[in-house]
Amino acid sequence: MGRFEPKILAFCCSYCSYAAADLAGAMRLQYPGNIKIIKVPCTGKVDLIHLLLAFEQGADGIMVAGCLEGNCHFLSGNLRARQRVNRVMAILDRIGLEGDRLAMFNLSAGMGARFAEMAREMYAQVLKLGPSPINIARETAARPIVEVAA
Amino acid sequence: MIKAVPKPLEEIIDLVKDFHKVLIVGCDGCVTVCEAGGLKEVQVLGSSLRLYFTQAGQRMDIDETSLTRQCDQEYLDQLKDRIDHYEAVVSLACGCGVQYLAERYHDKIVYPGVDTCFMGVDLERGVYAERCQACGKCILANTGGICPIARCSKRMLNGPCGGSEKGKCEVNPEIDCGWQLIYDRLKILGQLDRFEQPVDPKDWATSRDGGPRKIVREDLRL
Numbered sequence: 001m002g003r004f005e006p007k008i009l010a011f012c013c014s015y016c017s018y019a020a021a022d023l024a025g026a027m028r029l030q031y032p033g034n035i036k037i038i039k040v041p042c043t044g045k046v047d048l049i050h051l052l053l054a055f056e057q058g059a060d061g062i063m064v065a066g067c068l069e070g071n072c073h074f075l076s077g078n079l080r081a082r083q084r085v086n087r088v089m090a091i092l093d094r095i096g097l098e099g100d101r102l103a104m105f106n107l108s109a110g111m112g113a114r115f116a117e118m119a120r121e122m123y124a125q126v127l128k129l130g131p132s133p134i135n136i137a138r139e140t141a142a143r144p145i146v147e148v149a150a
Numbered sequence: 151m152i153k154a155v156p157k158p159l160e161e162i163i164d165l166v167k168d169f170h171k172v173l174i175v176g177c178d179g180c181v182t183v184c185e186a187g188g189l190k191e192v193q194v195l196g197s198s199l200r201l202y203f204t205q206a207g208q209r210m211d212i213d214e215t216s217l218t219r220q221c222d223q224e225y226l227d228q229l230k231d232r233i234d235h236y237e238a239v240v241s242l243a244c245g246c247g248v249q250y251l252a253e254r255y256h257d258k259i260v261y262p263g264v265d266t267c268f269m270g271v272d273l274e275r276g277v278y279a280e281r282c283q284a285c286g287k288c289i290l291a292n293t294g295g296i297c298p299i300a301r302c303s304k305r306m307l308n309g310p311c312g313g314s315e316k317g318k319c320e321v322n323p324e325i326d327c328g329w330q331l332i333y334d335r336l337k338i339l340g341q342l343d344r345f346e347q348p349v350d351p352k353d354w355a356t357s358r359d360g361g362p363r364k365i366v367r368e369d370l371r372l
Contacts, residue, residue: 049190052197056204091194094159095202133205140207 006060006126010037010119011046015073016109017065023112024119031119035063042066043104044077051088051102058135061126065105065118078106098129151271152180152244153278154187154264162195162240163202165261169237170209172199174263175229175251176216177243184278186264187242189216195242195263220247226254233258286356286363292344294335299352301328307349 012018018039024031040046043066054062064085066078082104089099103125105118166172174192182188196214203210213236217225220243229251233239238259241248245266252260268280283300289307290297299305303321304313309329313320317330336342354360 047190049193049197052194052201056197056200091159091198092201095163095198096205097201134201137205137207 004127004131006034006123006131007058008032008035008061008063008122008126009054009059010035010122011040011043011050011062011064012037013043013066013073013078014039014041016067016071017105017107017115019109020065020107020111020115023110024116025112027112029113029116031116032123034123035119042072042074042077043081044072044074046081046084048084048088048091051084052091055092055097055101055132055134058132058138059101060132060135061101061103061122061129063103063105063118063122065107065115068106068108071108097133100125101129101132151183151269152246152266153184153268153270153280154181154244154266155184156186156191156195156242156264157262159195159198159202162261162263163199166199166210166238166240167208169259171211171236172213172238172240173229173233173236174199174212174214174240174242175220176214177220177241177247178216179219179221179243179247181242181244181247181264182216183272185276187244189214192216192242195240220244220251223250223254226251229255283357285352285354286360287353289349289352292349293332294339294341294344296328296332296335298328298332301326301331303328307352 012021018037021037043064046064051062064081066081067073069078072078085102085104089102092101093099103122107114107118174196176182176187176189176192178188185191192214196212199210199212215229217228219225220241233255238261239251239255240261240263241251242263243251244264245262248260248262252258269282269284270278270280273279281300282297285299298307298309302309303319303325304311306329309332310327314327314330317327319325319327333345336344
């Protein structure tokens with residue numbers, strides 16, 4: 001197995017963190033390329049099942065990035081997202097995956113530097129946790145059985 | 151509507167761990183409204199179980215579906231062509247739905263995925279409260295629209311009891327005294343004279359004291 005390169009998804013609200021990621025790019029700020037951004041109209045659109053399915057499909061970590069609390073374009077979407085993130089973290093802890101593979105962040109459209117910092121934090125966190133147990137189990141199951149001659 | 155809460159994930163894992171093909175069946179009725187057993191909850195449970203068994207290295211095929219209602223034969227019939235593919239079924243319907251599903255497919259192992267709690271109302275999202283105990287003989291007309299059977303901890307018909315203090319019940323200070331509520335409402339309605347007539351003992355034969363109940367409406371039958 002080669003060096004572990006985590007697959008990290010970022011659900012970004014189009015009103016804040018997506019624009020912040022764009023700004024981070026315009027500012028030429030460096031952040032790990034492992035972060036794959038999914039633009040959502042509001043983090044309130046992100047449901048439990050989206051997060052769980054992403055883990056099922058091999059994500060090593062997921063970040064949900066919404067507006068600053070009190071600043072949601074749809075008033076409470078980011079608060080709902082935080083609750084859902086907490087619920088999924090609790091589920092992950094109970095089924096043998098680390099809840100820390102998931103995190104919620106809040107930032108505004110002008111916080112490009114914070115986005116880059118947040119992405120680096122998440123990358124470091126997932127790197128520390130290692131590959132998702134789902135990926136490890138799948139890789140183990142797919143490994144051919146080598147018979148040793150007597 | 152009927153209110154239920156999801157069973158702990160560990161309990162469901164323990165129920166299905168010895169199988170390899172499991173179907174999770176939700177109900178689009180009451181349990182969808184209280185977010186315990188609708189299609190969304192079916193998907194979340196299915197995904198959680200797949201994640202658990204995958205990381206545990208155990209082969210487990212989990213499929214998901216939801217029926218309009220599990221308390222009606224015609225909707226349960228929709229499973230007839232596929233249910234044989236599964237070793238066990240987890241039903242997220244209320245106790246009625248779980249039983250009717252087990253009755254319809256009597257050779258299939260059916261497990262409950264929720265704990266059915268009571269008939270109640272939504273105070274706010276995620277907060278539900280009991281309002282009816284289905285005693286079979288409604289007396290709300292005489293009690294200001296507040297049921298002493300469901301709202302009084304002692305089901306008193308001539309309350310309140312001595313345990314009512316500052317409008318709260320002695321059983322738990324978070325419970326409103328049902329009879330205080332009735333008094334306040336009758337006062338608003340100008341019907342406090344109802345307290346002057348003691349209520350006769352209730353005939354509990356229409357409730358659970360008469361055994362499992364059944365309604366036969368000849369006017370509706372063909």
